[in-house]
Amino acid sequence: xxxxxxxxxxxxxxxxxxxxxxxxxxxxxxxxxxxxxxxxxxxxxxxxxxxxxxxxxxxxxxxxxxxxxxxxxxxxxxxxxxxxxxxxxxxxxxxxxxxxxxxxxxxxxxxxxxxxxxxxxxxxxxxxxxxxxxxxxxxxxxxxxxxxxxxxxxxxxxxxxxxxxxxxxxxxxxxxxxxxxxxxxxxxxxxxxxxxxxxxxxxxxxxxxxxxxxxxxxxxxxxxxxxxxxxxxxxxxxxxxxxxxxxxxxxxxxxxxxxxxxxxxxxxxxxxxxxxxxxxxxxxxxxxxxxxxxxxxxxxxxxxxxxxxxxxxxxxxxxxxxxxxxxxxxxxxxxxxxxxxxxxxxxxxxxxxxxxxxxxxxxxxxxxxxxxxxxxxxxxxxxxxxxxxxxxxxxxxxxxxxxxxxxxxxxxxxxxxxxxxxxxxxxxxxxxxxxxxxxxxxxxxxxxxxxxxxxxxxxxxxxxxxxxxxxxxxxxxxxxxxxxxxxxxxxxxxxxxxxxxx
Ligand SMILES: [Zn+2]
Numbered sequence: 001x002x003x004x005x006x007x008x009x010x011x012x013x014x015x016x017x018x019x020x021x022x023x024x025x026x027x028x029x030x031x032x033x034x035x036x037x038x039x040x041x042x043x044x045x046x047x048x049x050x051x052x053x054x055x056x057x058x059x060x061x062x063x064x065x066x067x068x069x070x071x072x073x074x075x076x077x078x079x080x081x082x083x084x085x086x087x088x089x090x091x092x093x094x095x096x097x098x099x100x101x102x103x104x105x106x107x108x109x110x111x112x113x114x115x116x117x118x119x120x121x122x123x124x125x126x127x128x129x130x131x132x133x134x135x136x137x138x139x140x141x142x143x144x145x146x147x148x149x150x151x152x153x154x155x156x157x158x159x160x161x162x163x164x165x166x167x168x169x170x171x172x173x174x175x176x177x178x179x180x181x182x183x184x185x186x187x188x189x190x191x192x193x194x195x196x197x198x199x200x201x202x203x204x205x206x207x208x209x210x211x212x213x214x215x216x217x218x219x220x221x222x223x224x225x226x227x228x229x230x231x232x233x234x235x236x237x238x239x240x241x242x243x244x245x246x247x248x249x250x251x252x253x254x255x256x257x258x259x260x261x262x263x264x265x266x267x268x269x270x271x272x273x274x275x276x277x278x279x280x281x282x283x284x285x286x287x288x289x290x291x292x293x294x295x296x297x298x299x300x301x302x303x304x305x306x307x308x309x310x311x312x313x314x315x316x317x318x319x320x321x322x323x324x325x326x327x328x329x330x331x332x333x334x335x336x337x338x339x340x341x342x343x344x345x346x347x348x349x350x351x352x353x354x355x356x357x358x359x360x361x362x363x364x365x366x367x368x369x370x371x372x373x374x375x376x377x378x379x380x381x382x383x384x385x386x387x388x389x390x391x392x393x394x395x396x397x398x399x400x401x402x403x404x405x406x407x408x409x410x411x412x413x414x415x416x417x418x419x420x421x422x423x424x425x426x427x428x429x430x431x432x433x434x435x436x437x438x439x440x441x442x443x444x445x446x447x448x449x450x451x452x453x454x455x456x457x458x459x460x461x462x463x464x465x466x467x468x469x470x471x472x473x474x475x476x477x478x479x480x481x482x483x484x485x486x487x488x489x490x491x492x493x494x495x496x497x498x499x500x501x502x
Pocket of ligand 1: 084087088106109111
């Protein structure tokens with residue numbers, strides 16, 4: 001093998017292809033030099049010898065010019081190889097951009113990235129079934145199981161990523177890096193926003209990250225442009241106090257992180273952007289609020305925002321939200337220097353406390369009913385749970401939860417000793433999507449009226465204790481058969497029949 005290194009360079013040096021990922025390129029170099037099954041040690045020997053790879057590190061992070069990317073935005077060499085089947089059909093090489101964690105859809109072909117390819121030695125679990133080697137995979141295998149994003153998600157990823165991907169393909173690396181910085185920055189802020197919304201609205205249940213973000217962007221009608229003005233515009237569009245707090249906290253975290261390890265984000269005026277959001281917040285103080293000066297003593301009959309949150313038993317941001325939306329009224333604001341203090345009338349806090357105690361958040365519903373997210377969605381879609389929207393939060397009356405449990409308790413029978421033929425009430429027989437969903441939800445609704453036998457397992461809690469037998473599944477099947485017609489019948493029936501007893 002030393003023959004490759006007589007001149008310090010491998011004898012055969014294939015040209016690096018467009019946006020080719022350094023790690024898989026090194027494997028290609030090794031193979032071109034006669035090593036049939038290259039090992040990591042081979043690629044590491046070649047790495048410092050080639051001008052195109054000498055600046056790279058063995059961690060496998062993608063590199064474009066000198067840009068340092070935040071660690072959360074890139075995956076290491078050990079992570080799965082992802083690819084767009086159409087791009088791979090056109091040229092069999094792995095692109096650097098597919099190593100970005102938040103890049104999920106190819107915006108040239110509108111196909112979601114797949115992850116069933118392996119480079120032996122490098123990828124963990126390359127011996128697993130349904131995994132193909134880069135050098136051996138066929139076009140059919142590349143395309144197997146490929147999916148397109150939903151229309152709203154496609155719009156979202158196109159808005160964010162298509163400019164960057166176009167620049168990469170046109171070899172405009174400085175332009176691509178500039179856009180990538182803004183895209184990742186917006187992705188980070190959207191993530192902070194989504195965390196806040198998820199906690200109280202349950203908007204993301206069952207959805208993948210890009211789908212969830214696409215739904216949020218559509219819902220709040222954010223316009224997203226991948227430049228500095230676009231970031232400023234995005235910050236101006238955040239109007240709900242609790243959302244703004246979460247984004248402010250994320251910006252603060254970024255300032256701290258950048259001080260420790262500067263990345264491309266340091267090119268953005270993060271402190272100015274944060275100030276802009278804070279000033280927007282100051283401006284949004286309603287003129288009707290009484291401003292107490294000069295001290296910040298607590299007015300008689302009022303409690304501070306923090307005390308109110310602990311009395312009500314909810315996060316301060318929810319109290320702020322109730323104030324912002326005039327649900328909690330009579331608030332007084334005191335200023336001391338640059339600091340603002342919020343005081344709420346005690347009687348309003350008591351009203352909020354009673355209201356909050358009688359309601360549950362989506363997370364609490366899931367815990368208290370002992371169900372999973374899938375079961376929660378099924379109850380919601382069947383109309384058995386009725387959300388109260390305190391935009392953007394969602395709550396559920398605790399009395400409704402008790403009522404659901406009581407209804408089942410009354411109609412249920414003891415769990416039989418031989419229970420092989422029973423199915424969990426909120427189990428897999430209710431599909432998440434497809435034309436069968438409607439019929440199954442109808443049957444679930446009927447189950448609560450005592451139309452079928454319901455069995456209760458004493459040792460289990462909440463709704464996880466209840467089971468149905470094949471009568472419910474047969475009923476769902478009959479309903480489905482009534483719904484479906486023509487050529488689709490065969491396809492759907494074959495999927496569903498497997499759940500039914502022979
Ligand atoms: Zn593609």
